Amino acid sequence: MPNSVDALDLVLEITVLLGEDMRQSLARDNLTESRVHLLWALGALGPSTQKALAEALNVSARNVTGLVDGLEQTGFVTREPHPDDRRATLVTVTQRGAEMVATLQAGQKELAEQLFGPMPPKELDQLVSGLTGVVERLRAAIAEGGHP
Amino acid sequence: MPNSVDALDLVLEITVLLGEDMRQSLARDNLTESRVHLLWALGALGPSTQKALAEALNVSARNVTGLVDGLEQTGFVTREPHPDDRRATLVTVTQRGAEMVATLQAGQKELAEQLFGPMPPKELDQLVSGLTGVVERLRAAIAEGGHP
DNA sequence: TATTGTTATACTCTATAACTATA
DNA sequence: TATAGTTATAGAGTATAACAATA
Numbered sequence: 001m002p003n004s005v006d007a008l009d010l011v012l013e014i015t016v017l018l019g020e021d022m023r024q025s026l027a028r029d030n031l032t033e034s035r036v037h038l039l040w041a042l043g044a045l046g047p048s049t050q051k052a053l054a055e056a057l058n059v060s061a062r063n064v065t066g067l068v069d070g071l072e073q074t075g076f077v078t079r080e081p082h083p084d085d086r087r088a089t090l091v092t093v094t095q096r097g098a099e100m101v102a103t104l105q106a107g108q109k110e111l112a113e114q115l116f117g118p119m120p121p122k123e124l125d126q127l128v129s130g131l132t133g134v135v136e137r138l139r140a141a142i143a144e145g146g147h148p
Numbered sequence: 149m150p151n152s153v154d155a156l157d158l159v160l161e162i163t164v165l166l167g168e169d170m171r172q173s174l175a176r177d178n179l180t181e182s183r184v185h186l187l188w189a190l191g192a193l194g195p196s197t198q199k200a201l202a203e204a205l206n207v208s209a210r211n212v213t214g215l216v217d218g219l220e221q222t223g224f225v226t227r228e229p230h231p232d233d234r235r236a237t238l239v240t241v242t243q244r245g246a247e248m249v250a251t252l253q254a255g256q257k258e259l260a261e262q263l264f265g266p267m268p269p270k271e272l273d274q275l276v277s278g279l280t281g282v283v284e285r286l287r288a289a290i291a292e293g294g295h296p
Numbered sequence: 297t298a299t300t301g302t303t304a305t306a307c308t309c310t311a312t313a314a315c316t317a318t319a
Numbered sequence: 320t321a322t323a324g325t326t327a328t329a330g331a332g333t334a335t336a337a338c339a340a341t342a
Contacts, residue, residue, distance in 0.1 A: 002276040004264035005257055010279040015163050017286040024293060034332060051300060061301065063333055070331085087300040087341045109153055115282065116152035128150040131158040134263065138165040145172060182309060199323060208311055209324065218308085235318045235323045 029100065030074040036104065038067045039076055039093070043101035047092040049082065076100060177248065178222040184252065186215045187224055187241070191249040195240040197230065224248060 019033070026032060031039075041056045042048060048056070050064045057064070068091055071077040076097035082088035093101065116124060167181070174180060179187075189204045190196060196204070198212045205212070216239055219225045224245035230236035241249065264272060 001269065002273060004260035004267075004272070007264045007272060007276050007279065008256065008260035010276060010283060013283055014279065014286065015166075017283065017290060018163075021286060021290050024290065032331070049300075059332090060334055062303090062335080065302065066332075082300095085300080085342075087339095089301075108156065112152035112156035116155045119152075121149065124152070124155060125150060128155050128158060131155070131162065135158060135161055135165065138162065138169055142165065142169050142172065180308070197323075207309090210312080210326090211310055213325065214309075230323095233319075233323080235316095237324075 030070075031076075031100070032070075035067050035071050035076075038064070039071060039097060039101060040104065042077065042091060042093050043098070043105075047080070047090045049085075049088045050091060051088065053091060071097070178218075179224075179248070180218075183215050183219050183224075186212070187219060187245060187249055188252065190225065190239060190241050191246070191253075195228070195238045197233075197236045198239060199236070201239060219245070 022033060026036060037057055038053060041053060045052065045056065050061060050068060053068075054061045054064045068077060068079065072079060075094060078092050078094055079089040080092050082090050116127075119127070170181060174184060185205055186201060189201060193200065193204065198209060198216060201216075202209045202212045216225060216227065220227060223242060226240050226242055227237040228240050230238050264275075267275070
């Protein structure tokens, strides 16, 4: 009979495997996880300054410069002049970028259905509230400098 | 009422937050996730050649050289001569390294109890068999080159 | 003076390929 | 000839600090 540690081991293994699977498929499109995070955020926020993206992703401005460089060279975004502030640039998703975001969203939905679709609504409800609690506790721990 | 995508979003967010939390606490000991993976494997395998570690972690020999360099400089492992093969080195956990492994294992157990301890045994059983299936499907997908 | 983004610099993880020392 | 590990080289992600252009 499995114990809690077995369950956590599986969750951690799934984390690793999901990452590998994702890297494999993304590499075929000249994408990486970090670039997808940015692209995904851009899909949700609409055209954004790099400053706004740095805050949304919680990374440095320098890092955003590099990620946008990569996405620009591979045709997923463009840098447009900001209409009101000549210091800033508006990062904008291209046609190809928008298609990729849609594909990623569809893939995520499919995966979600595969994993959680079979659960009865009440159980799903419970699971989500449980996970929400975990997220809150993790956020609190991180704000205090991480677990000891 | 939440749907499957909400649940997956939470799981992915927990993945990200767990990673952040881990990085924060590990940084205090001059450790990184990659180095901990190696240390963890070493705790399970006992003194190992770098070749064996490269295979266990599924990374290149070059990568192992770098990770062992870091762990050696920070006092968690040593390189010992292999008794039978003068080409090889046996990577060995130091006292400090062993203590760190024990600490990490205790932390993982505590986290597991926090997350899964409250579940009734039958539900945990179901969860584990469900997750095991997911792991198998993911492995199969990766072996075939990743999801489309 | 403050802010946006870039260049300069540096560190970690990762990989492949060439090379050394041994088998 | 084959294997274990290192050096050489390269690219991605990440950060801080100095600097440019603009507010």
